[in-house]
Structures are given as structure tokens and as C-alpha cells.
Amino acid sequence: MAKLNGPGQKEAIHELSALLLKSLGNFNLPVEDKEDIVQDSLTKILTRLSTFEGRSSFVSWAVAIAVNEALNKIRRIRWKNVSLEEATQLGVEFESQSSTEIRPDLQAERSWSLHLVEQIIMKDLTQKQRVALLAEINGMPLQEIATRMSISRGGIYKLTFDARKRLVRELAKHGLSAEDLIKS
Numbered sequence: 001m002a003k004l005n006g007p008g009q010k011e012a013i014h015e016l017s018a019l020l021l022k023s024l025g026n027f028n029l030p031v032e033d034k035e036d037i038v039q040d041s042l043t044k045i046l047t048r049l050s051t052f053e054g055r056s057s058f059v060s061w062a063v064a065i066a067v068n069e070a071l072n073k074i075r076r077i078r079w080k081n082v083s084l085e086e087a088t089q090l091g092v093e094f095e096s097q098s099s100t101e102i103r104p105d106l107q108a109e110r111s112w113s114l115h116l117v118e119q120i121i122m123k124d125l126t127q128k129q130r131v132a133l134l135a136e137i138n139g140m141p142l143q144e145i146a147t148r149m150s151i152s153r154g155g156i157y158k159l160t161f162d163a164r165k166r167l168v169r170e171l172a173k174h175g176l177s178a179e180d181l182i183k184s
């Protein structure tokens with residue numbers, strides 16, 4: 001780290017670049033993409049150098065930045081050819097045991113709850129809230145949603161926050177809480 005601020009900066013950057021490229025070895029990305037990620041990571045590392053607090057080793061900190069850059073790149077690639085319309089398809093499901101292991105009364109209650117959630121999403125949310133929330137539920141990154149909707153990332157966060165609040169409020173009117181949905 002000291003070399004990055006001193007006379008050996010060029011050599012230190014070269015060493016760090018090689019280390020970061022090696023740390024991306026397990027990612028299934030073309031070499032050119034990995035090199036781009038390393039360059040973007042180096043820029044972030046050098047601009048954030050003064051924020052390094054030493055809670056981990058410098059190398060661990062730098063590699064974490066590169067790994068986050070790689071994961072962001074993979075997310076962008078994954079969602080590149082998925083339309084916002086496809087990302088907002090209803091299809092929310094409870095994660096649980098297989099339906100054969102669930103008592104029929106619990107299965108009926110889950111079906112009713114899921115149907116209620118879908119109704120609230122479709123009837124009680126604004127179009128923008130619905131699109132942002134469903135895209136988020138289906139795994140689209142907030143930045144990708146923001147780009148596609150031409151809204152800031154903070155705006156998307158606010159839209160989904162308000163949508164979740166409204167969803168919880170409407171569920172409460174039907175005697176359900178978010179915890180009830182999680183338990184069932």
C-alpha cells in the first residue's frame with residue numbers, strides 16, 4: 001500500500017493488477033472483460049486508498065473490490081437481454097418443502113396468501129411501483145432497473161420502499177403480516 005503512494009507506484013500498480021487478475025481466475029468471463037474489471041477496480045482502489053481502514057489486509061480489501069466489480073459485470077451480462085417486461089412477470093413463490101410434504105390446509109392458506117399478494121401488487125400499487133418491485137423481486141439489480149426506467153437508483157429505492165410499505169399496509173387490512181407470509 002505504501003508503494004502505491006510513493007516512488008514505486010508504477011511497479012506497485014503492475015503487481016496489484018497481476019494479483020487482481022489472478023483473483024478473478026474462477027469467474028467465467030473472457031480475459032478482456034477480466035482486464036476491464038481490473039482497470040475499473042484499480043481506479044476505485046486508487047481513489048479510495050485514503051478510506052482503507054486496515055480492518056483486513058490491503059490485499060483482501062483490494063480483491064474484494066475486484067470481486068464486487070466482477071459480480072456487477074456478471075449481473076449486467078445476465079440481465080442484458082432480459083426486457084423490463086420479462087423481469088416484471090408475476091411469479092412470486094414461497095420457498096419451502098415440496099407441495100407433497102405440506103398439509104392440504106396449509107397449502108390452501110399459502111395459495112390464498114400468494115393470490116392476495118399478487119392482487120395487491122396489481123391493484124394497489126402504481127404502475128412504476130409495480131414495475132420496480134416486481135423487477136426487484138425477480139432479481140434484477142436496482143441499478144439495472146433504474147437505467148431501464150430512466151430514474152435514479154435512489155428513486156428506484158424509494159419506489160420499492162413505498163411499494164413494500166403499501167403492500168404491508170394492505171396485507172394488514174386482510175389480517176396478515178409479512179411474518180405470517182414468511183412462516184407459512
